[in-house]
Amino acid sequence: MSHSRDTDAFSPHDHRRCIRTAIAEAERICLEHNSRLTPQRQAVLELIWSSHKPVGAYALLEQLRELGHNGQPPTVYRALDFLLQHGLIHRIESLNAYTGCRHPGEHHTGQFLICSQCQQVAELDDPSLGSRIEDSAARHGFVADSQVIEIRGTCPQCQQQDSHEPR
């Protein structure tokens, strides 16, 4: 019953649907785990999902304050920890920033396409790529637990714009 369609984050789409789906999935997963999606945690999750650009913890903190929530670093880091542990968001290591997970619930390490131009991030979920990497590690006798895959480049939209505005 997973609704996670494979619409690319880069392609134009009804993003409110992304948000709604993310919240709904979060509620479902928290129910399953007997965890509580408190107002603060939900607020952070919604802020993260406000776009497909990863957000830093302190940017989130700023926005939380504007929403009238309490504003100290531990507040936001606790919410982030919770969301990370429940697989609702990912941390982008090369950006020190956080982005919503598109396939929550299915334990997985993310594979990310990061556009250097528009800052947007799309999450790949290519299991065969994952196992290809495991194989590569295994060939050196290494047992892989988790992977950080972050690919920087140019997204389709930004490529088009580039070709329209040469020079």
Added chain:
Amino acid sequence: MSHSRDTDAFSPHDHRRCIRTAIAEAERICLEHNSRLTPQRQAVLELIWSSHKPVGAYALLEQLRELGHNGQPPTVYRALDFLLQHGLIHRIESLNAYTGCRHPGEHHTGQFLICSQCQQVAELDDPSLGSRIEDSAARHGFVADSQVIEIRGTCPQCQQQDSHEPR
């Protein structure tokens, strides 16, 4: 004439040879680029190569001070920038730490095996994995410039130890 043998960082080996080779290669590359491998830069490179465990900038700073060098953060970050730009070291994003590059000179993004137990890092150089990732991105219309591939797990040595000390 490249001496970069494919000895794994994890396997026991004459590590002084790693260091010697690294410095020699660094000198060669700097000569090629008309860049100067100053004493400070070389000191940082040697410290990084003192083991196969990635080192943080401030740990380096500490060690530099013990060697009598000037000790302010910019000093070490400048050296790191220089070494990064010349492809002599890599930054491990998920550790905020730096490690020596085993194939300097050949423009490449590193692929790293990081042992959670002994903290040592081995650098893979699997071009076919690189292109496999590019393909995966291309399938989404994404043009990849660079990749961050960091695989966490257990190295062969630590696996053996684990099996000797069960429980």
Added chain:
DNA sequence: GACATTATGTTACACTATAACAACTTTTTC
């Protein structure tokens, strides 16, 4: 030697993340 270029010294600060403990809420147990 005068000049431009490159490298280093120095101070101060910005950004990212956590430790430690107190107060409050919700859930569980009796």
Added chain:
DNA sequence: GAAAAAGTTGTTATAGTGTAACATAATGTC
């Protein structure tokens, strides 16, 4: 339902990572 336990949030302070900006010194070019 009161008491205890577990979980969540508030609060203060601090640790860890990285840069900006400007001064000084060393090196290379003519």
